[in-house]
Amino acid sequence: MDLASTFSAIADALRAIPRSELLLAAVAAMVLGWIGAMVARRSAFGGVIRTVSSLALGVILLTVVLQLSRFDPRFDVAVPQIGLPEQVVSGGETRIPLSPDGHYWVRASVNGVEGNFMIDTGATLTAISAPLAEKAGLEPRRGGIPILLGTANGTVQAHVTTIDSLELGNIRASGTDAAVAESFGDFNVIGMNVLARLDEWRVKDGTLILVPKAEDAISE
Incomplete structure (x- = not known):
């Protein structure tokens, strides 16, 4: 794979962000974390915001791991509640x-x-x-x-x-x-x-x- 193909694939992935709820949620959680970090200097409420942000990112990461795990047939991951039915x-x-x-x-x-x-x-x-x-x-x-x-x-x-x-x-x-x-x-x-x-x-x-x-x- 050449460098141009790699950059093209990365660009396509970035363009896909608005169509992916999970990626949008991750971006929102990171922005919330940054806001929390700034507010934390002046108020304890900033710590609460950062905690919520960290929990949200943790849930998003777990969801990503569950989705990627399904690509390996050795792991029969099934969580119908989040749209991952049994195969x-x-x-x-x-x-x-x-x-x-x-x-x-x-x-x-x-x-x-x-x-x-x-x-x-x-x-x-x-x-x-x-x-x-x-x-x-x-x-x-x-x-x-x-x-x-x-x-x-x-x-x-x-x-x-x-x-x-x-x-x-x-x-x-x-x-x-x-x-x-x-x-x-x-x-x-x-x-x-x-x-x-x-x-x-x-x-x-x-x-x-x-x-x-x-x-x-x-x-x-």
């Missing part, structure tokens, strides 16, 4: 043949809207193109933070959304985190936040086999 993958075995381009493609539906997805074991998050996200009614997560993703074309800014229903073959997923960005074009990806919640996935004779966990399997 569940269930269903039956699904087989996907190798495509002529050397990738595994599957026709999947997002909230009932179909699209072509590439299975990518190198992708941390499932990624949805902006056109498909719009058709499926996906909105940026309330209170979510903009994220930077490394792609073949450099680093891009994306927002995180929640897919209520994701279906591919015999597999059904709910509460799935997904990244959405204009720069994805029409490209959609099934990432490790879905694959890691399977019992196993393997390749046999050129066919990708996805097997849900036994306790989640639903008889066909």
Whole structure:
């Protein structure tokens, strides 16, 4: 990634601040802390303001940590009260043949809207193109933070959304985190936040086999 791409990604993140309630809250808490520091020189009330500011920043930091923790499949963080539902993958075995381009493609539906997805074991998050996200009614997560993703074309800014229903073959997923960005074009990806919640996935004779966990399997 070159320096220009880095500066462009940082600029995009700064432009996203007005659209992120969490970032706005963090800025407001810091400003409140500065005000408290100035008032504290003249009044004890300034200490109260600084305490409130510190508590607010602590809550914001905890929320950010919870959101980022969900990107690692080893941590099944679920706090529905703040818009972080449990990510569940269930269903039956699904087989996907190798495509002529050397990738595994599957026709999947997002909230009932179909699209072509590439299975990518190198992708941390499932990624949805902006056109498909719009058709499926996906909105940026309330209170979510903009994220930077490394792609073949450099680093891009994306927002995180929640897919209520994701279906591919015999597999059904709910509460799935997904990244959405204009720069994805029409490209959609099934990432490790879905694959890691399977019992196993393997390749046999050129066919990708996805097997849900036994306790989640639903008889066909």
